[in-house]
Amino acid sequence: MRSFIKFIIYTTIGITLGLGSTWYVLDEGISLDAVSVGAWTVRTQAGQPIADPYTSAYVARIGHIPLNIEEAIYFFTSIDDEGVPLDLACTYMLTGPGLRSAWWSLSAHLPDGSVIDNPAQRFSFTQATLLFDEDQTFRLTVSPQAQPGNWLPTAGSGPFVLVLRLHGPAADYVRAPETTPVPGIERESCP
Amino acid sequence: MRGMVLWLSVAIVLGGIVHIAAMLVIPTLAPMSAFSRFEATMQSNQARVLEPVDAKQMPFPFASPDVVYVLCRYDVSATPVRLSASTENVYWSVGIYEPDGGNYFHINSMQSTSPNADILLLGRGQEADLGNDVTIVRATHPSGLIILRLFMRDRTMVKSLKEKATAARCSAFVPEDADEEPDATLPAEDADSSPAEDVDSSPAVTGSTN
Numbered sequence: 001m002r003s004f005i006k007f008i009i010y011t012t013i014g015i016t017l018g019l020g021s022t023w024y025v026l027d028e029g030i031s032l033d034a035v036s037v038g039a040w041t042v043r044t045q046a047g048q049p050i051a052d053p054y055t056s057a058y059v060a061r062i063g064h065i066p067l068n069i070e071e072a073i074y075f076f077t078s079i080d081d082e083g084v085p086l087d088l089a090c091t092y093m094l095t096g097p098g099l100r101s102a103w104w105s106l107s108a109h110l111p112d113g114s115v116i117d118n119p120a121q122r123f124s125f126t127q128a129t130l131l132f133d134e135d136q137t138f139r140l141t142v143s144p145q146a147q148p149g150n151w152l153p154t155a156g157s158g159p160f161v162l163v164l165r166l167h168g169p170a171a172d173y174v175r176a177p178e179t180t181p182v183p184g185i186e187r188e189s190c191p
Numbered sequence: 192m193r194g195m196v197l198w199l200s201v202a203i204v205l206g207g208i209v210h211i212a213a214m215l216v217i218p219t220l221a222p223m224s225a226f227s228r229f230e231a232t233m234q235s236n237q238a239r240v241l242e243p244v245d246a247k248q249m250p251f252p253f254a255s256p257d258v259v260y261v262l263c264r265y266d267v268s269a270t271p272v273r274l275s276a277s278t279e280n281v282y283w284s285v286g287i288y289e290p291d292g293g294n295y296f297h298i299n300s301m302q303s304t305s306p307n308a309d310i311l312l313l314g315r316g317q318e319a320d321l322g323n324d325v326t327i328v329r330a331t332h333p334s335g336l337i338i339l340r341l342f343m344r345d346r347t348m349v350k351s352l353k354e355k356a357t358a359a360r361c362s363a364f365v366p367e368d369a370d371e372e373p374d375a376t377l378p379a380e381d382a383d384s385s386p387a388e389d390v391d392s393s394p395a396v397t398g399s400t401n
Contacts, residue, residue, distance in 0.1 A: 006198055010198045010199070010201055010202040010205075011202070011205060013199075013202040013206075014201065014202035014203065014204070014205025014206040014209065015205065015206070015209050016206075017202065017203065017205075017206030017209070017210075018205065018206040018207065018208065018209025018210040018212075018213065019209060019210075019213060021206065021210045022209075022210050022213040022214060022217075025214070026217075047286075047292070047293070047294040048293060048294070049289060049293030049294070049295045049331070050293070051293070053211075053214045053215055053218075054214060056217075056218040056291065056292065056293075057213075057214045057217040057218055057221075059218070059224075059292055060217050060218040060219075060221040060224035060225075060291070060292055061217060061221050061224075062252050062253070063221075063224060063225060063228060063251050063252040063253075064225075064251070064252055064253045065225040065251055065254075065286075065288070065292065065336075065338065066294065067284065067286045067294050067297050068286075068294045068297050070297070071284060071286065071294070071297040071299065072284075074253075102282055102299065102301055103282050103342045105255055105256075105257050107255065107256055107257075109252075109253060112252060113249060113251070113252025113253040113254070114246075114249040114252070115244055115245065115246060115249070115256055116246075117246035118246075121245065121246065123244065123245070123246075123256040124255070124256045124257055126257050126342075126343065126344060126345065128344035128345055129344070129345045161253075163253055163255075165255055167282075167284060167299070167340075167342065168282070168284070168299050168301060
């Protein structure tokens with residue numbers, strides 16, 4: 001009888017450990033193929049038929065439908081260049097060069113993946129809608145207050161996520177995503 | 192003491208097994224996964240246009256606000272499936288997915304020999320040849336998702352791309368010389384939202400397979 005009770009107790013401990021560690025890994029977005037580029041992270045095996053199981057589980061959990069990295073590279077970030085979590089109430093300056101891909105865009109999302117409602121109803125920029133400086137770099141302000149130039153509106157407060165999508169990316173970005181000249185993210189002000 | 196260490200070891204090993212098993216089944220069973228979300232709401236072999244992303248509509252998490260999506264939940268167990276769309280002068284891509292989300296085939300307008308997206312997906316043992324303008328793909332799984340993405344330069348293109356998307360067709364394909372009448376080719380269903388599939392590379396495939 002005593003052995004049976006021990007069996008129940010330690011089986012419960014084991015199952016709890018297994019499910020708890022699974023929840024932790026998914027919640028933290030931990031995967032074996034994650035590559036950091038500045039503040040951004042790209043999961044190089046997202047969308048691959050035979051992917052790192054952690055990446056496959058993470059993608060399934062958030063409901064994203066990524067293309068293979070040869071077709072599209074998705075950079076995500078929820079922090080700025082200093083590693084501080086992005087906050088909808090703050091103003092950020094994104095700066096970087098144009099990117100070599102057939103089509104690319106930059107958008108802001110709530111953590112559940114929806115876009116951020118704002119009076120301007122502007123949710124993203126593509127390479128065609130961004131205004132570039134003479135040196136072919138761009139400056140994009142992400143802020144709840146209206147800004148001159150490229151302005152991506154936010155609203156409210158709390159965490160948010162920036163997504164940079166490169167469709168038809170240059171071959172060298174595919175081979176080495178860490179060499180992609182992703183935009184820097186500098187926090188300018190917070191209320 | 193020794194007994195406790197043994198029991199704890201068993202618990203840790205069991206925890207590891209549970210962890211691995213859970214990670215492996217989540218892509219197939221997760222209710223939020225693309226295939227799960229669209230399986231319940233989409234008929235097979237029929238195109239559906241997802242409403243463009245805005246503050247009120249999110250066809251799936253992290254969908255791009257600058258892309259019009261056409262989805263087709265394919266089933267090639269009985270006949271091949273053909274996805275076709277008039278996509279001239281637009282940058283587009285087609286991705287074909289297994290039910291667990293694996294993207295085994297992809298092609299874009301810069302790789303395609305035709306300005307239009309035209310894909311014929313073959314199941315096991317099926318054969319067809321429709322000429323060079325139709326990309327032949329061998330499915331790795333009898334069911335899954337085909338996703339056509341039409342990319343906007345800016346939001347003024349929403350209307351024109353939605354028209355192209357609505358005219359897209361996804362249907363069971365029966366060769367003209369077959370005895371049976373082909374299934375009706377239905378126009379894309381314009382819906383609020385919805386998702387997916389699986390494939391193996393075919394020697395005849397154009398574009399990229401994985």
